[in-house]
Amino acid sequence: xxxxxxxxxxxxxxxxxxxxxxxxxxxxxxxxxxxxxxxxxxxxxxxxxxxxxxxxxxxxxxxxxxxxxxxxxxxxxxxxxxxxxxxxxxxxxxxxxxxxxxxxxxxxxxxxxxxxxxxxxxxxxxxxxxxxxxxxxxxxxxxxxxxxxxxxxxxxxxxxxxxxxxxx
Numbered sequence: 001x002x003x004x005x006x007x008x009x010x011x012x013x014x015x016x017x018x019x020x021x022x023x024x025x026x027x028x029x030x031x032x033x034x035x036x037x038x039x040x041x042x043x044x045x046x047x048x049x050x051x052x053x054x055x056x057x058x059x060x061x062x063x064x065x066x067x068x069x070x071x072x073x074x075x076x077x078x079x080x081x082x083x084x085x086x087x088x089x090x091x092x093x094x095x096x097x098x099x100x101x102x103x104x105x106x107x108x109x110x111x112x113x114x115x116x117x118x119x120x121x122x123x124x125x126x127x128x129x130x131x132x133x134x135x136x137x138x139x140x141x142x143x144x145x146x147x148x149x150x151x152x153x154x155x156x157x158x159x160x161x162x163x164x165x166x167x168x
Contacts, residue, residue, distance in 0.1 A: 035103045036102065037100075037102050038128035038130070038132035038134070039129070040128050040130050040132075041093070041129050042064075042090070042092055042093035042126060042127070042128055043063065043129060044061070044063040044125075044126070045060070045061075045089070045124075045125070045126050046060065046062075046125045046126075047124050047148070047155060048060070048123050049122045049148075049152065051120035052118050052119070052120070054076070056156075057073050057160065058073065059073055060155040061073070062084070062088060069083065069086045069088065069089060070082065070083055071084045071088065071155070071159065080163075082162045084158065088154070091154055092126070092151060092154060095147060096134070096151075099147030100145070100147070101136075101145075104124075105143065106135060106136055107138060108136070108137070108138030108139070108142060109138060109139045110141050119139065119140040120140065121138065121139045121140075122148065123137040124137065124148060
């Protein structure tokens with residue numbers, strides 16, 4: 001990823017240009033409030049990945065409802081839903097916290113001339129008690145770390161187990 005980032009100019013932290021009195025232009029670091037992990041329980045997680053190959057499982061939507069927790073996903077070309085334990089939401093919340101996914105930028109994309117005709121895109125959203133939401137996505141590049149991979153693995157493994165159990 002490092003070489004691709006250097007070649008194609010991955011999105012990085014940007015600097016703001018501030019206009020001063022008299023027309024002087026100074027470059028200053030944007031002072032943003034440091035993101036923190038949302039408090040409370042995780043109520044919903046949505047994750048989708050679209051690449052050049054159709055995965056067996058995708059378009060995950062895990063949510064806490066008044067009647068319990070539900071995991072919905074695409075299994076090949078069918079949309080299915082299953083009741084699940086809320087421990088799946090607890091595991092997803094742990095990944096978000098450990099991988100610091102709350103620090104992700106709102107969007108990731110390659111900065112380059114021309115168009116990419118193949119590649120991938122992804123979207124991730126997480127809703128917490130109290131209304132706090134994490135929302136991020138990207139095209140042809142992902143944030144550093146293993147957060148997205150771990151969320152995908154968690155939800156794919158759960159989906160696989162649910163489909164297997166239904167067959168038995």
